[in-house]
Amino acid sequence: SCRQNNSSWISWFLGIKGHEYLCRVPIDYIQETFNQMGLEYFTETLQVILNPGFDSSLDWVFGDEEKWYGMIHARYIMSERGLDNMHQKYERGDFEVCPKLSCRQKALPVGPSGVWVKSNVKFFCPHCNDTHPHQRH
Numbered sequence: 001s002c003r004q005n006n007s008s009w010i011s012w013f014l015g016i017k018g019h020e021y022l023c024r025v026p027i028d029y030i031q032e033t034f035n036q037m038g039l040e041y042f043t044e045t046l047q048v049i050l051n052p053g054f055d056s057s058l059d060w061v062f063g064d065e066e067k068w069y070g071m072i073h074a075r076y077i078m079s080e081r082g083l084d085n086m087h088q089k090y091e092r093g094d095f096e097v098c099p100k101l102s103c104r105q106k107a108l109p110v111g112p113s114g115v116w117v118k119s120n121v122k123f124f125c126p127h128c129n130d131t132h133p134h135q136r137h
């Protein structure tokens with residue numbers, strides 16, 4: 001078969017509709033033992049996440065990758081690099097805008113906790129000082 005090894009698992013995952021608000025957590029950040037502290041995982045899960053030639057149609061997925069990426073992502077965006085990354089995404093307009101027609105200010109994604117539950121992502125409008133649920137998808 002003609003296997004295409006031109007996309008990493010992370011690139012594939014970030015390309016999924018609805019994942020625009022996620023940052024690309026740098027490989028060196030993920031691999032740093034200190035940053036993994038307290039996050040339990042199977043070696044295979046991390047191997048999938050770090051796979052530079054992931055093919056979503058062929059490669060076996062172990063099931064915890066999304067959750068684990070969500071957890072390391074939550075940790076990453078609290079770091080200096082991650083905050084900077086999120087700020088760039090905000091300025092670029094990667095996140096939703098406030099749903100109030102009179103406002104339409106750029107909003108920031110906020111999670112209720114570090115736990116990865118996609119449907120729980122809400123957006124905070126700094127102008128209205130209010131949060132609203134996911135609108136776009």
Ligand SMILES: [Zn+2]
Pocket residue numbers: 098099100103104105125126127128129
């Ligand atoms: Zn607003």
